[in-house]
Amino acid sequence: MDTNDSAGTEPGAPTPASPEPARPGRKVAFLAALYAASVLAAGVVLWRGPVHKDGGPSLLKGSSLLPSKSEKEMVAIVSISGPIYASDGGGFVARGAQAWGRRLEKLADKSEVKAIVLDINSPGGSVGSIQELYSIIGRVRREHKKPVVAHLGDVAASGGYYLASACDKIISLPGTLLGSIGVIFNTGNIEGLLAKIGVRSGNIKSGKMKDIGSMTRPMTGDEKVLLQALIDNAYGQFLEAVSQGRGIPVAKLRPMADGRIFTGTQGLALGLVDQIGDLQDAIAYAGKLGGIKGKPKVLREGESLSSMLELLDSRASWIKSPEASILGGFGGFSYKGLEYRWDR
Protein backbone atom coordinates (compact mmCIF):
# COMPACT_ATOMS: atom_id res chain seq x y z
CA MET A 1 0.00 0.00 0.00
CA ASP A 2 1.29 3.44 -0.82
CA THR A 3 0.94 5.66 2.20
CA ASN A 4 3.55 8.26 1.29
CA ASP A 5 0.88 10.58 -0.04
CA SER A 6 -0.56 11.06 3.41
CA ALA A 7 2.66 12.62 4.68
CA GLY A 8 2.29 16.30 5.22
CA THR A 9 -1.47 16.43 4.97
CA GLU A 10 -3.40 18.34 7.59
CA PRO A 11 -4.97 16.36 10.41
CA GLY A 12 -8.49 15.43 9.48
CA ALA A 13 -8.00 15.98 5.80
CA PRO A 14 -8.94 13.01 3.64
CA THR A 15 -6.03 10.74 3.02
CA PRO A 16 -5.75 9.66 -0.59
CA ALA A 17 -6.94 6.17 -1.21
CA SER A 18 -4.21 3.59 -1.29
CA PRO A 19 -4.18 0.89 -3.92
CA GLU A 20 -5.90 -2.23 -2.67
CA PRO A 21 -3.89 -5.42 -2.37
CA ALA A 22 -4.76 -8.20 -4.76
CA ARG A 23 -5.96 -10.39 -1.91
CA PRO A 24 -6.62 -9.90 1.79
CA GLY A 25 -3.74 -10.33 4.18
CA ARG A 26 -3.10 -13.64 5.90
CA LYS A 27 -4.10 -12.20 9.24
CA VAL A 28 -7.62 -11.34 8.05
CA ALA A 29 -7.99 -14.62 6.20
CA PHE A 30 -6.98 -16.47 9.37
CA LEU A 31 -9.42 -14.43 11.49
CA ALA A 32 -12.24 -15.05 9.01
CA ALA A 33 -11.53 -18.78 9.04
CA LEU A 34 -11.39 -18.78 12.85
CA TYR A 35 -14.71 -16.96 12.99
CA ALA A 36 -16.34 -19.36 10.52
CA ALA A 37 -15.11 -22.28 12.63
CA SER A 38 -16.50 -20.60 15.78
CA VAL A 39 -19.91 -20.09 14.19
CA LEU A 40 -19.89 -23.73 13.12
CA ALA A 41 -18.91 -24.87 16.62
CA ALA A 42 -21.59 -22.69 18.20
CA GLY A 43 -24.14 -24.17 15.79
CA VAL A 44 -23.12 -27.68 16.82
CA VAL A 45 -23.37 -26.78 20.52
CA LEU A 46 -26.84 -25.31 20.03
CA TRP A 47 -27.98 -28.24 17.94
CA ARG A 48 -26.75 -30.70 20.55
CA GLY A 49 -28.68 -29.31 23.46
CA PRO A 50 -31.67 -26.98 23.26
CA VAL A 51 -31.57 -24.22 25.80
CA HIS A 52 -33.78 -24.92 28.77
CA LYS A 53 -34.53 -23.46 32.13
CA ASP A 54 -32.21 -25.49 34.30
CA GLY A 55 -29.03 -24.73 32.41
CA GLY A 56 -27.49 -24.06 29.05
CA PRO A 57 -26.62 -26.56 26.37
CA SER A 58 -25.23 -29.84 27.57
CA LEU A 59 -21.63 -29.15 26.42
CA LEU A 60 -21.53 -26.59 29.17
CA LYS A 61 -22.17 -29.30 31.69
CA GLY A 62 -19.32 -31.41 30.40
CA SER A 63 -21.28 -34.24 28.81
CA SER A 64 -20.26 -36.22 25.73
CA LEU A 65 -19.76 -34.56 22.35
CA LEU A 66 -22.50 -36.23 20.36
CA PRO A 67 -26.10 -35.80 21.43
CA SER A 68 -28.19 -38.75 22.39
CA LYS A 69 -31.86 -38.81 21.46
CA SER A 70 -32.91 -38.41 25.08
CA GLU A 71 -30.85 -35.22 25.44
CA LYS A 72 -33.23 -33.48 23.04
CA GLU A 73 -36.43 -34.71 24.65
CA MET A 74 -38.15 -32.61 27.23
CA VAL A 75 -41.27 -31.89 29.21
CA ALA A 76 -42.84 -28.48 28.68
CA ILE A 77 -44.67 -26.59 31.39
CA VAL A 78 -47.61 -24.29 30.77
CA SER A 79 -48.73 -22.31 33.81
CA ILE A 80 -52.38 -21.36 33.96
CA SER A 81 -52.79 -19.02 36.87
CA GLY A 82 -55.56 -16.66 37.91
CA PRO A 83 -59.05 -16.32 36.46
CA ILE A 84 -59.45 -17.74 32.96
CA TYR A 85 -61.05 -15.41 30.43
CA ALA A 86 -60.55 -14.86 26.71
CA SER A 87 -58.30 -11.89 27.45
CA ASP A 88 -58.08 -9.14 29.99
CA GLY A 89 -59.21 -6.45 27.60
CA GLY A 90 -57.18 -3.29 27.85
CA GLY A 91 -53.65 -4.47 28.67
CA PHE A 92 -50.64 -4.46 26.35
CA VAL A 93 -49.74 -8.07 27.08
CA ALA A 94 -51.51 -10.91 25.27
CA ARG A 95 -52.69 -13.25 28.00
CA GLY A 96 -55.72 -15.23 29.01
CA ALA A 97 -57.21 -18.33 27.46
CA GLN A 98 -56.21 -17.41 23.90
CA ALA A 99 -52.56 -16.91 24.83
CA TRP A 100 -52.47 -20.15 26.86
CA GLY A 101 -54.13 -21.99 23.99
CA ARG A 102 -51.57 -20.67 21.52
CA ARG A 103 -48.74 -21.67 23.85
CA LEU A 104 -50.13 -25.19 24.17
CA GLU A 105 -50.44 -25.57 20.40
CA LYS A 106 -46.96 -24.18 19.84
CA LEU A 107 -45.45 -26.62 22.32
CA ALA A 108 -47.42 -29.51 20.85
CA ASP A 109 -45.85 -28.74 17.46
CA LYS A 110 -42.32 -29.04 18.82
CA SER A 111 -40.92 -32.49 18.17
CA GLU A 112 -38.56 -32.33 21.16
CA VAL A 113 -41.47 -31.76 23.55
CA LYS A 114 -42.62 -35.24 24.52
CA ALA A 115 -45.15 -34.30 27.20
CA ILE A 116 -46.77 -31.23 28.70
CA VAL A 117 -47.44 -30.37 32.32
CA LEU A 118 -50.35 -28.02 32.87
CA ASP A 119 -49.57 -26.19 36.10
CA ILE A 120 -53.02 -24.99 37.18
CA ASN A 121 -53.64 -22.44 39.89
CA SER A 122 -57.02 -20.99 39.05
CA PRO A 123 -60.53 -20.56 40.42
CA GLY A 124 -61.93 -20.95 36.88
CA GLY A 125 -63.39 -18.38 34.52
CA SER A 126 -65.77 -17.90 31.64
CA VAL A 127 -67.50 -20.97 30.18
CA GLY A 128 -66.39 -20.28 26.60
CA SER A 129 -62.73 -19.78 27.48
CA ILE A 130 -62.60 -22.90 29.62
CA GLN A 131 -64.23 -25.02 26.93
CA GLU A 132 -61.87 -23.63 24.29
CA LEU A 133 -58.85 -24.66 26.36
CA TYR A 134 -60.44 -28.03 27.19
CA SER A 135 -60.82 -28.64 23.47
CA ILE A 136 -57.19 -27.67 22.75
CA ILE A 137 -55.90 -30.01 25.47
CA GLY A 138 -57.95 -32.83 23.96
CA ARG A 139 -56.52 -32.07 20.50
CA VAL A 140 -52.95 -32.07 21.82
CA ARG A 141 -53.54 -35.52 23.30
CA ARG A 142 -55.41 -36.95 20.30
CA GLU A 143 -53.71 -35.43 17.27
CA HIS A 144 -50.19 -34.78 18.56
CA LYS A 145 -50.18 -37.92 20.71
CA LYS A 146 -48.60 -35.97 23.55
CA PRO A 147 -49.58 -36.75 27.12
CA VAL A 148 -50.74 -33.84 29.26
CA VAL A 149 -50.43 -34.05 33.04
CA ALA A 150 -52.20 -31.57 35.31
CA HIS A 151 -50.48 -30.32 38.41
CA LEU A 152 -52.82 -28.50 40.78
CA GLY A 153 -51.36 -25.65 42.83
CA ASP A 154 -53.18 -23.66 45.53
CA VAL A 155 -56.56 -23.75 43.81
CA ALA A 156 -57.97 -25.71 40.89
CA ALA A 157 -61.63 -25.05 41.39
CA SER A 158 -64.52 -25.06 38.95
CA GLY A 159 -63.11 -24.17 35.51
CA GLY A 160 -59.59 -24.86 36.82
CA TYR A 161 -60.66 -28.41 37.61
CA TYR A 162 -62.61 -28.62 34.31
CA LEU A 163 -59.28 -28.16 32.50
CA ALA A 164 -57.51 -30.67 34.73
CA SER A 165 -60.13 -33.28 33.88
CA ALA A 166 -59.10 -33.03 30.23
CA CYS A 167 -55.58 -34.24 31.07
CA ASP A 168 -54.20 -37.78 31.17
CA LYS A 169 -53.40 -37.60 34.87
CA ILE A 170 -54.08 -35.21 37.73
CA ILE A 171 -51.44 -34.69 40.40
CA SER A 172 -52.41 -32.51 43.31
CA LEU A 173 -50.84 -31.14 46.45
CA PRO A 174 -52.47 -32.51 49.59
CA GLY A 175 -53.92 -29.10 50.50
CA THR A 176 -54.97 -27.95 47.03
CA LEU A 177 -58.54 -26.68 46.92
CA LEU A 178 -60.29 -28.36 44.02
CA GLY A 179 -63.75 -29.26 42.84
CA SER A 180 -66.43 -26.55 42.93
CA ILE A 181 -68.07 -28.24 39.97
CA GLY A 182 -70.87 -25.96 38.90
CA VAL A 183 -71.91 -22.86 37.00
CA ILE A 184 -72.61 -19.35 38.20
CA PHE A 185 -74.11 -16.24 36.68
CA ASN A 186 -73.20 -13.18 38.68
CA THR A 187 -75.57 -10.29 38.82
CA GLY A 188 -76.28 -7.36 41.09
CA ASN A 189 -78.85 -4.64 41.58
CA ILE A 190 -77.70 -1.06 41.97
CA GLU A 191 -81.17 0.41 41.46
CA GLY A 192 -81.30 1.73 45.04
CA LEU A 193 -77.85 3.29 44.76
CA LEU A 194 -78.73 5.06 41.50
CA ALA A 195 -81.98 6.38 43.04
CA LYS A 196 -80.02 7.81 45.97
CA ILE A 197 -77.82 9.85 43.68
CA GLY A 198 -80.73 10.92 41.50
CA VAL A 199 -80.02 8.77 38.46
CA ARG A 200 -82.87 7.04 36.66
CA SER A 201 -82.01 4.61 33.96
CA GLY A 202 -84.18 3.06 31.30
CA ASN A 203 -84.02 1.47 27.87
CA ILE A 204 -86.04 0.70 24.78
CA LYS A 205 -85.82 -2.95 23.79
CA SER A 206 -87.00 -5.28 21.08
CA GLY A 207 -88.09 -8.05 23.44
CA LYS A 208 -88.72 -8.53 27.14
CA MET A 209 -85.58 -10.58 27.63
CA LYS A 210 -83.22 -8.20 25.79
CA ASP A 211 -81.77 -6.67 28.95
CA ILE A 212 -81.72 -9.85 30.96
CA GLY A 213 -79.27 -9.55 33.85
CA SER A 214 -79.60 -5.77 33.97
CA MET A 215 -78.24 -4.28 37.18
CA THR A 216 -80.64 -1.36 37.18
CA ARG A 217 -83.82 -3.31 37.88
CA PRO A 218 -84.87 -6.44 39.77
CA MET A 219 -84.83 -9.73 37.88
CA THR A 220 -88.24 -10.99 36.77
CA GLY A 221 -89.51 -14.52 37.39
CA ASP A 222 -89.34 -15.40 33.68
CA GLU A 223 -85.74 -14.25 33.52
CA LYS A 224 -84.82 -16.37 36.55
CA VAL A 225 -86.36 -19.42 34.88
CA LEU A 226 -84.50 -18.76 31.63
CA LEU A 227 -81.17 -18.20 33.36
CA GLN A 228 -81.64 -21.30 35.50
CA ALA A 229 -82.22 -23.32 32.30
CA LEU A 230 -79.01 -21.91 30.83
CA ILE A 231 -77.09 -22.70 33.99
CA ASP A 232 -78.50 -26.23 34.15
CA ASN A 233 -77.48 -26.80 30.55
CA ALA A 234 -73.93 -25.52 31.10
CA TYR A 235 -73.77 -27.55 34.32
CA GLY A 236 -74.68 -30.67 32.35
CA GLN A 237 -71.82 -29.91 29.95
CA PHE A 238 -69.44 -29.59 32.92
CA LEU A 239 -70.58 -32.93 34.37
CA GLU A 240 -70.25 -34.60 30.98
CA ALA A 241 -66.73 -33.22 30.46
CA VAL A 242 -65.49 -34.33 33.89
CA SER A 243 -67.23 -37.69 33.51
CA GLN A 244 -65.54 -38.29 30.16
CA GLY A 245 -62.15 -37.03 31.29
CA ARG A 246 -62.07 -38.88 34.59
CA GLY A 247 -64.09 -41.92 33.61
CA ILE A 248 -66.54 -41.38 36.46
CA PRO A 249 -70.21 -41.99 35.65
CA VAL A 250 -72.37 -38.84 35.83
CA ALA A 251 -74.64 -40.44 38.44
CA LYS A 252 -71.64 -41.01 40.73
CA LEU A 253 -70.25 -37.57 40.04
CA ARG A 254 -73.46 -35.60 40.66
CA PRO A 255 -73.52 -35.86 44.48
CA MET A 256 -70.07 -34.28 44.74
CA ALA A 257 -70.80 -31.72 42.04
CA ASP A 258 -72.99 -29.31 43.95
CA GLY A 259 -70.25 -26.68 44.00
CA ARG A 260 -68.48 -28.03 47.06
CA ILE A 261 -64.72 -27.88 47.29
CA PHE A 262 -62.31 -30.57 48.41
CA THR A 263 -58.70 -30.78 49.47
CA GLY A 264 -56.29 -32.74 47.30
CA THR A 265 -56.35 -35.66 49.74
CA GLN A 266 -60.16 -35.76 49.74
CA GLY A 267 -60.13 -35.50 45.95
CA LEU A 268 -57.82 -38.52 45.77
CA ALA A 269 -60.25 -40.62 47.83
CA LEU A 270 -63.13 -39.55 45.56
CA GLY A 271 -61.28 -40.26 42.32
CA LEU A 272 -61.02 -36.60 41.31
CA VAL A 273 -57.23 -36.80 41.59
CA ASP A 274 -54.82 -39.59 40.59
CA GLN A 275 -51.87 -38.87 42.82
CA ILE A 276 -50.68 -36.58 45.57
CA GLY A 277 -47.43 -34.88 44.66
CA ASP A 278 -45.67 -31.68 43.72
CA LEU A 279 -44.64 -30.13 40.42
CA GLN A 280 -41.47 -32.25 40.20
CA ASP A 281 -43.59 -35.38 40.57
CA ALA A 282 -45.83 -34.13 37.77
CA ILE A 283 -42.81 -33.46 35.54
CA ALA A 284 -41.37 -36.91 36.28
CA TYR A 285 -44.73 -38.54 35.59
CA ALA A 286 -45.19 -36.62 32.35
CA GLY A 287 -41.66 -37.61 31.27
CA LYS A 288 -42.51 -41.23 31.94
CA LEU A 289 -45.72 -40.98 29.93
CA GLY A 290 -43.79 -39.27 27.13
CA GLY A 291 -41.24 -42.09 27.03
CA ILE A 292 -38.32 -40.02 28.34
CA LYS A 293 -35.74 -42.08 30.18
CA GLY A 294 -34.22 -40.65 33.34
CA LYS A 295 -34.85 -37.18 34.70
CA PRO A 296 -36.62 -35.17 32.00
CA LYS A 297 -35.40 -31.77 30.89
CA VAL A 298 -37.85 -28.95 31.36
CA LEU A 299 -38.94 -26.23 28.96
CA ARG A 300 -40.74 -23.16 30.24
CA GLU A 301 -41.08 -21.26 27.02
CA GLY A 302 -41.18 -17.48 27.17
CA GLU A 303 -42.59 -17.39 30.66
CA SER A 304 -39.92 -15.20 32.25
CA LEU A 305 -40.64 -12.42 29.80
CA SER A 306 -44.42 -12.76 29.72
CA SER A 307 -44.79 -12.93 33.49
CA MET A 308 -42.60 -9.85 33.87
CA LEU A 309 -44.67 -7.99 31.28
CA GLU A 310 -47.89 -9.14 32.99
CA LEU A 311 -46.60 -7.74 36.28
CA LEU A 312 -45.76 -4.42 34.63
CA ASP A 313 -49.15 -4.43 32.91
CA SER A 314 -51.04 -4.97 36.14
CA ARG A 315 -49.07 -2.18 37.84
CA ALA A 316 -49.74 0.11 34.88
CA SER A 317 -53.49 -0.68 35.07
CA TRP A 318 -53.46 0.15 38.76
CA ILE A 319 -51.77 3.50 38.25
CA LYS A 320 -54.02 4.31 35.26
CA SER A 321 -57.27 3.49 37.02
CA PRO A 322 -57.15 2.22 40.61
CA GLU A 323 -60.97 2.21 40.87
CA ALA A 324 -61.31 -0.06 37.82
CA SER A 325 -58.63 -2.35 39.21
CA ILE A 326 -60.49 -2.67 42.52
CA LEU A 327 -63.85 -3.25 40.80
CA GLY A 328 -62.18 -5.65 38.40
CA GLY A 329 -61.43 -7.83 41.41
CA PHE A 330 -65.14 -8.50 41.77
CA GLY A 331 -66.15 -10.93 39.07
CA GLY A 332 -69.67 -9.55 38.78
CA PHE A 333 -68.39 -6.15 37.75
CA SER A 334 -65.84 -7.32 35.21
CA TYR A 335 -67.60 -10.11 33.37
CA LYS A 336 -71.19 -10.76 32.37
CA GLY A 337 -72.04 -14.29 31.43
CA LEU A 338 -71.93 -17.88 32.55
CA GLU A 339 -68.87 -18.81 34.52
CA TYR A 340 -67.26 -22.01 35.67
CA ARG A 341 -65.78 -20.16 38.57
CA TRP A 342 -65.46 -20.61 42.27
CA ASP A 343 -67.09 -17.42 43.51
CA ARG A 344 -66.00 -16.51 47.02
Added chain:
Amino acid sequence: MIRSLRLVDDFLEEPEALAGQLRASPRPLAAVGGFLVAGLSIFLAQAISGRAVFFGVSSFWLAVVCLWQLGVGAAMSALVHLSAEMMGGKGRALALFSLFGLSDLAWTTVLPITLLWLAAFPGQAWASGLLTMPVFYGVLRLRARSVSHAYGLPISKAWTAVGAPYLAMGLMVGALFSVAIWGVFRQLLKLAA
Protein backbone atom coordinates in the same frame (compact mmCIF):
# COMPACT_ATOMS: atom_id res chain seq x y z
CA MET B 1 -16.36 -11.46 -0.21
CA ILE B 2 -12.71 -10.87 -1.12
CA ARG B 3 -13.47 -7.16 -1.38
CA SER B 4 -14.99 -7.15 2.11
CA LEU B 5 -12.01 -9.01 3.54
CA ARG B 6 -9.68 -6.51 1.86
CA LEU B 7 -11.63 -3.74 3.55
CA VAL B 8 -11.19 -5.41 6.93
CA ASP B 9 -7.51 -5.88 6.17
CA ASP B 10 -7.13 -2.18 5.42
CA PHE B 11 -9.06 -1.32 8.57
CA LEU B 12 -6.58 -3.31 10.64
CA GLU B 13 -3.37 -2.46 8.78
CA GLU B 14 -3.94 1.00 7.29
CA PRO B 15 -6.72 2.61 9.35
CA GLU B 16 -5.77 6.20 8.64
CA ALA B 17 -5.58 5.67 4.90
CA LEU B 18 -8.86 3.78 4.92
CA ALA B 19 -10.54 6.60 6.87
CA GLY B 20 -9.55 9.00 4.10
CA GLN B 21 -10.69 6.58 1.45
CA LEU B 22 -14.08 6.10 3.12
CA ARG B 23 -14.47 9.84 3.47
CA ALA B 24 -14.36 10.07 -0.31
CA SER B 25 -16.49 6.98 -0.93
CA PRO B 26 -18.22 5.54 2.13
CA ARG B 27 -19.13 1.84 2.25
CA PRO B 28 -22.45 1.74 4.13
CA LEU B 29 -23.29 -1.80 2.98
CA ALA B 30 -20.05 -3.13 4.43
CA ALA B 31 -20.95 -1.34 7.68
CA VAL B 32 -24.39 -2.96 7.70
CA GLY B 33 -22.69 -6.32 7.20
CA GLY B 34 -20.34 -5.55 10.10
CA PHE B 35 -23.17 -4.69 12.46
CA LEU B 36 -25.15 -7.80 11.47
CA VAL B 37 -22.14 -10.09 11.94
CA ALA B 38 -21.57 -8.44 15.34
CA GLY B 39 -25.22 -9.11 16.24
CA LEU B 40 -24.89 -12.75 15.15
CA SER B 41 -21.74 -13.18 17.26
CA ILE B 42 -23.31 -11.66 20.37
CA PHE B 43 -26.47 -13.74 19.94
CA LEU B 44 -24.56 -17.00 19.45
CA ALA B 45 -22.24 -16.28 22.39
CA GLN B 46 -25.26 -15.68 24.63
CA ALA B 47 -27.07 -18.74 23.29
CA ILE B 48 -24.21 -21.18 23.85
CA SER B 49 -23.57 -19.86 27.35
CA GLY B 50 -27.25 -20.16 28.23
CA ARG B 51 -27.65 -16.42 28.74
CA ALA B 52 -30.31 -16.08 26.00
CA VAL B 53 -32.89 -18.06 27.98
CA PHE B 54 -34.74 -14.88 28.91
CA PHE B 55 -35.65 -14.13 25.29
CA GLY B 56 -35.22 -17.56 23.82
CA VAL B 57 -33.02 -18.98 21.08
CA SER B 58 -34.94 -18.52 17.86
CA SER B 59 -34.53 -16.91 14.47
CA PHE B 60 -36.89 -14.16 15.60
CA TRP B 61 -34.67 -13.14 18.50
CA LEU B 62 -31.58 -13.46 16.31
CA ALA B 63 -33.17 -10.96 13.93
CA VAL B 64 -34.07 -8.69 16.84
CA VAL B 65 -30.50 -8.72 18.19
CA CYS B 66 -29.02 -8.07 14.71
CA LEU B 67 -31.43 -5.22 14.00
CA TRP B 68 -30.79 -3.78 17.44
CA GLN B 69 -27.05 -3.81 16.78
CA LEU B 70 -27.59 -2.12 13.43
CA GLY B 71 -30.02 0.46 14.84
CA VAL B 72 -27.79 1.34 17.77
CA GLY B 73 -24.78 1.49 15.44
CA ALA B 74 -26.54 3.94 13.15
CA ALA B 75 -27.74 6.06 16.05
CA MET B 76 -24.28 6.08 17.64
CA SER B 77 -22.69 7.09 14.34
CA ALA B 78 -25.06 10.06 14.11
CA LEU B 79 -24.52 11.12 17.72
CA VAL B 80 -20.75 10.72 17.62
CA HIS B 81 -20.66 12.63 14.32
CA LEU B 82 -22.44 15.53 16.06
CA SER B 83 -20.10 15.36 19.06
CA ALA B 84 -17.01 15.23 16.85
CA GLU B 85 -18.14 18.22 14.79
CA MET B 86 -18.96 20.15 17.95
CA MET B 87 -15.38 19.52 19.06
CA GLY B 88 -14.05 21.05 15.88
CA GLY B 89 -13.56 17.93 13.78
CA LYS B 90 -14.52 17.69 10.13
CA GLY B 91 -15.85 14.50 8.61
CA ARG B 92 -18.77 12.66 7.04
CA ALA B 93 -21.41 10.78 9.04
CA LEU B 94 -21.66 8.03 6.43
CA ALA B 95 -17.91 7.47 6.52
CA LEU B 96 -18.10 7.23 10.30
CA PHE B 97 -20.97 4.76 9.97
CA SER B 98 -18.78 2.64 7.70
CA LEU B 99 -15.89 2.77 10.19
CA PHE B 100 -18.18 1.96 13.12
CA GLY B 101 -19.51 -1.05 11.21
CA LEU B 102 -15.95 -2.28 10.77
CA SER B 103 -15.15 -1.51 14.43
CA ASP B 104 -18.11 -3.67 15.48
CA LEU B 105 -16.44 -6.64 13.82
CA ALA B 106 -14.40 -6.83 17.02
CA TRP B 107 -17.52 -8.41 18.51
CA THR B 108 -16.73 -11.51 16.45
CA THR B 109 -14.00 -12.34 18.95
CA VAL B 110 -16.60 -12.85 21.67
CA LEU B 111 -17.67 -16.14 20.07
CA PRO B 112 -14.33 -18.01 20.07
CA ILE B 113 -13.54 -16.50 23.49
CA THR B 114 -16.83 -17.83 24.91
CA LEU B 115 -16.29 -21.24 23.32
CA LEU B 116 -12.77 -21.48 24.74
CA TRP B 117 -13.98 -20.34 28.15
CA LEU B 118 -16.76 -22.92 28.22
CA ALA B 119 -14.40 -25.64 27.06
CA ALA B 120 -11.90 -24.73 29.78
CA PHE B 121 -14.46 -24.11 32.52
CA PRO B 122 -17.57 -26.15 31.83
CA GLY B 123 -20.48 -25.16 34.03
CA GLN B 124 -19.11 -21.63 34.56
CA ALA B 125 -21.31 -20.12 31.85
CA TRP B 126 -22.38 -17.24 34.11
CA ALA B 127 -18.85 -15.84 34.09
CA SER B 128 -18.67 -15.79 30.30
CA GLY B 129 -20.76 -12.62 30.37
CA LEU B 130 -17.80 -10.85 31.97
CA LEU B 131 -15.71 -11.72 28.91
CA THR B 132 -17.77 -9.29 26.83
CA MET B 133 -16.35 -6.37 28.83
CA PRO B 134 -12.85 -6.38 27.30
CA VAL B 135 -14.39 -6.98 23.87
CA PHE B 136 -16.67 -3.98 24.35
CA TYR B 137 -13.62 -1.95 25.38
CA GLY B 138 -11.90 -3.13 22.20
CA VAL B 139 -14.87 -1.98 20.11
CA LEU B 140 -14.84 1.42 21.81
CA ARG B 141 -11.11 1.71 21.24
CA LEU B 142 -11.50 1.00 17.53
CA ARG B 143 -14.32 3.53 17.36
CA ALA B 144 -12.23 6.19 19.07
CA ARG B 145 -9.37 5.48 16.66
CA SER B 146 -11.80 5.75 13.75
CA VAL B 147 -13.14 9.09 14.99
CA SER B 148 -9.61 10.38 15.44
CA HIS B 149 -8.68 9.41 11.87
CA ALA B 150 -11.92 10.43 10.20
CA TYR B 151 -12.26 13.82 11.92
CA GLY B 152 -8.63 14.70 12.55
CA LEU B 153 -9.17 14.90 16.30
CA PRO B 154 -6.59 14.03 18.94
CA ILE B 155 -7.31 10.63 20.48
CA SER B 156 -8.41 12.13 23.83
CA LYS B 157 -11.08 14.22 22.09
CA ALA B 158 -12.08 11.21 20.00
CA TRP B 159 -12.61 9.20 23.19
CA THR B 160 -14.76 12.02 24.56
CA ALA B 161 -16.84 12.07 21.37
CA VAL B 162 -17.33 8.30 21.52
CA GLY B 163 -18.14 8.32 25.23
CA ALA B 164 -20.50 11.31 25.14
CA PRO B 165 -23.57 9.41 23.82
CA TYR B 166 -23.09 6.69 26.43
CA LEU B 167 -22.77 9.31 29.14
CA ALA B 168 -25.88 11.11 27.84
CA MET B 169 -27.79 7.84 27.71
CA GLY B 170 -26.72 6.95 31.23
CA LEU B 171 -27.84 10.34 32.48
CA MET B 172 -31.16 10.01 30.62
CA VAL B 173 -31.84 6.54 32.02
CA GLY B 174 -30.90 7.81 35.48
CA ALA B 175 -33.27 10.77 35.09
CA LEU B 176 -36.13 8.58 33.84
CA PHE B 177 -35.57 6.13 36.67
CA SER B 178 -35.62 8.96 39.19
CA VAL B 179 -38.86 10.31 37.70
CA ALA B 180 -40.42 6.83 37.83
CA ILE B 181 -39.38 6.37 41.48
CA TRP B 182 -40.72 9.82 42.30
CA GLY B 183 -44.03 8.98 40.53
CA VAL B 184 -44.45 5.76 42.50
CA PHE B 185 -43.57 7.60 45.71
CA ARG B 186 -46.22 10.25 44.96
CA GLN B 187 -48.83 7.58 44.23
CA LEU B 188 -48.04 5.92 47.54
CA LEU B 189 -48.34 9.26 49.36
CA LYS B 190 -51.72 9.86 47.67
CA LEU B 191 -52.95 6.40 48.65
CA ALA B 192 -51.74 6.89 52.22
CA ALA B 193 -53.56 10.24 52.38
